[in-house]
Structures are given as structure tokens and as C-alpha cells.
Amino acid sequence: MNTLSFSLNIFKQLEIFQDIKRLDKQFDLMLSDFKNGDYSKQGLSDNLNINYPTWEIEKKILLWTSKHHKHLGSPIMTGHLHSENEDFLKDVHISTTELAFAGSENVLKNLVARGLALG
16 A cells, blocks of 8 residues: 655644635734724724734734643633733733733634634
């Protein structure tokens, strides 16, 4: 039986790569809209625009996870993404300002919804 010289896993890796590139492009468009005042939440100060697109934060978590998070029995929880957890936020390269605008719960829910994390 002839075997392929490459792993079929490469197709899964290509699919993930294409998803990430699509999400990068979508984030760039959303960021442009955000800077123009879109996505603001109603009922807050007129000068405050929150509901920041979360993809950049999600990517930072995924990158950190692939390099440093080795125990599947200890999931990343919203508590990890609070300002009191400065060491973790520093390791992941996420600022408290980013999280304040995006919402830590939204970031983790988006990872689950995208199929990149378990809920």
C-alpha cells in the first residue's frame, strides 16, 4: 500500500489557517467601523464607545495556550481575565484596558462559539 508523503492533518491545519486569516480580515473591518463610532452600547456616556471587537484578544489567548497551557484539566476561566490577575494578563500580553472595552466573558464565549475552545 502506498502512503502519502504528507499527513492528512495538513488539511485541518490549512482549514484553521484560512479561518484565522478570515477572522483577521473581519477584525480589520470591524476595527475600522469601531473607530468610526459603530458598536457603541446604548445608555452610556455619549463619549464612551465600548463593545470592542474581541478577535485580537482571542488570538493572544490562543497563542499563549499553544505555547504555555499544557494541562487540559485546568481551563481558562473568566476569573483569569480580571485585573486582579495581573501576572496572567502580562503573560498573555492583554491590557486591562483591552479587556474593559471587550469584556472578558465575551472573549471566552467567542472562542467557544468559533469552535476554538470548549465551553
